Amino acid sequence: MAYDYDVIFIGSGHAAWHGAEDLVKAGKKVAIVEQELAGGTCTNYGCNAKFILDTPFEFLDDLNRYEQADIATVGTISWEKLMAYKKKIISTYAPLLEKKFEQSEITLLKGKGKLADAHTVVVNNQKYTSDYVVIGTGQHPNKLKISGSEFTHDSREFLDLDSLPKRITFIGAGIISMEFASIVIKEGIEVNIVEFADRALLAYPEKMVSAVVDKMTQEGVKFHFNQAVSKIVKENGSFKLITAQGLEIETDYIVDATGRSANTANLGLEDVGVKYNKNGIEVNDHLQTNVSNIFASGDVIDKSIPRLTPTATFESNYVASVILGNTKPITYPAIPNLVFTFPRIAQVGVSVKEATNQPDKYKIVEVPFGGPINFENKLEATAHFTFIVNKKDKTLTGAALLGNEAGEMINLVTIIIDKKLTFQDLNKMIFAFPATTDGLITALKTALA
Template sequence: MMRKLDLIVIGSGVSGHSTASAARERGWTVAVIDDKPFGGTCPQWGCDPKKVLVEAVKIQDSFERMKGYGLTGNAQLEWSELRRHKDTFTEPIPSATVEEFEKDGIEVFKGHARFIDDHTVEVNGEKLQASYFLIASGASPAKLPVDGFKHLASSDSFFELDELPHELVLIGGGYISFEFAHIAARFNRKVTIIHRGERPLEGFDESIASRLAEYSKKLGIDIRTNTELKAVAKQGSKFIATIGSDNHTEQLSADIVIHGAGRAPNVQDLGLDRTSIAYSKNGVKVDKNQQSISAPHIYAAGDCADDGKLPLTPLAGEAGKRVIKHMLDGKQQEEFSHIQPSAVYTLPGIASAGMTATEAEKYPDDYEVIEHDLSSFFTNKTTRLEEGFSKIILDKKKQTIVGAHVYAAQAEHLINVFLLAIEMNIHVQALKTLLWAYPTAESDIPSMLQ
């Protein structure tokens, strides 16, 4: 007899985990299915391990700038030791997640789920039915139309490298490639970024991104724009990446070619064509409740949901909360209206929230763009960092901040302050007169607003 549960969750990341646990607390029968190590991308191959690596590299980067100014000796980066340090964060995640589920009475299935019909999935040859489903299957590197695609290493695999290769080619000019490039460059590796567009980091303010790109070049990172990857071939222990721009074709030798050119939602191999679940290239189509627009008992959240949110962990967490409130409590959710911040963890980093300068400049009577070179600010001078820039967008009538874009050593911290100001409609004068703890990066904010 086929077993029937109240809820089946496909995926064990932040939104899947929280929903499964909340449903089980209500006494629902719940199963979680995942074909990857349990725990999701963020804590294993995403935000968390990246931050562990970046923080160590940041220390070494500051040390190098301060040599001869109070610091002597060498701060040598060692990949294998740093990798082991990173592993102390990531390795416990799968077993701890499974143990938590099992302790709570949630059934765990390690395998790939496929729908047979609207209420039935098959995993490891077993068929399961449920009253409700949450699809939280995440995303994977997008398929690229290049010969030898199989030779591309996934961005996830960067975190599992036993040794950091000496020559790296990174495909795509987004935040993944730039973060990896900045880490590898501090290990004195040869790094090349291949980007098909006119400029890298296209989702960020152009002048902010261009400053980061120029500084990246000073670090020795070779950035090729308007250039496409044509093919990848294995040649002995090396890989040959064939790239093309205009009518020019070139071959690059590398120890590894990493796919950083975007990710696609994991919905193509779930058997959704056997169901009434509507989906697109952006994922399962859902409404403001994260509920399928075509199958009311189906929900989707995170990177596999076509909901207009950025593929970021906090947004997946927000989506999971919406699922819980609607699925379990029957509460209609308001339209999503939060400002979505985004950060690139390079050294220095860039971060953005709210209205862009390009948008503001279309309405000069309504908005003011305040720009500042931060390189001479005290925060920068303390560690001899000669890079930094800010663009703050001000609503002239309301005197509130509606957008912020920063390039700074502590960009990810500064953007959170500006995000709070935008969300809470804080009057700019309050930020100027607040008694900030001094000297801090945050105490520079009044100067950024002058």
């Protein structure tokens, strides 16, 4: 049977367009379906916006340490001007991607895509047939099922605030809340974080998280752990957040950051028989669904590995390779992840918790990076490395880093883990000094020796 396309991607984010480009380069006819802006969440409503807003505050945080050392004077940041700049920059990305698709000869079908059968996608009541279909629809923010939930906002809305309210309350102490709170507390507003668990950032090392929480607390953030939000009441133009434990917080703006769920609704999955659950679409080790010509990629997949933009890109490229003939199951490399708090927390590979539970297999090496050569870590007294070393072959298998330079350093660490570089390998290399990464390498060589 002759199909309209070789491959149709539903969704235009990183889980789709990278693989689409690989396919068109190989001579395939490809279409991408998108109901909103080309590029999806990360490009238009998430990662890029957060990075633009975060960067000036990183400089501010660094400069603050030099002010405390009586070396510099801290300046101020205009949120209004910064937001205007963010909107100006972000507004260019979707048109650029559309042009990129056109130049690559990828057809962009604007509208909601829904499966009619295994080889047919309906967009705006028009049917398009394809040999393969790839679902890369990502996730959406959750909403607490409580009275007054309509008064809450999600991350996308927060990242579009023209001006900051005087009081912001975050529900949940996960990545989104911690990152946003780290920024806005520097603007002098009142910030509360309400969390059901007994601590923040459960997936990250407790000692490092505690260091971040302590710093945020000193800056003025109020943390409320072991609290279940029960309702939100609007009162005289502001809001009152109430928990089951009796906590009441008066606030002007509430961000519900209690998690995200896969975008599986209204895709026609049930009609075609594609299996999925509350965590996402079920796939095998080739990212195929139970309907063999339909694949899934990115955050919409039911998976345990980190849902990150680079992971979605990796999966998109992998799916393209399978369609082009690759028969090998997907094998993920070490996946670094980073929390954009001040200081940053980064981790990759075997976690501190895993290593602690397997002392016969792993050696944990703690390195207090803050202090010895203070200029090299930009006066970050709390900067810290935790290395996980395989006792058998003395290679690095995991790491957790605390410090504002952690984001750049974790990428170097990831290469060392993936390539299984040893002390001898590192000793044959020369690195720039006094770059921050030189201190990382010196500490790492000591750990691996």
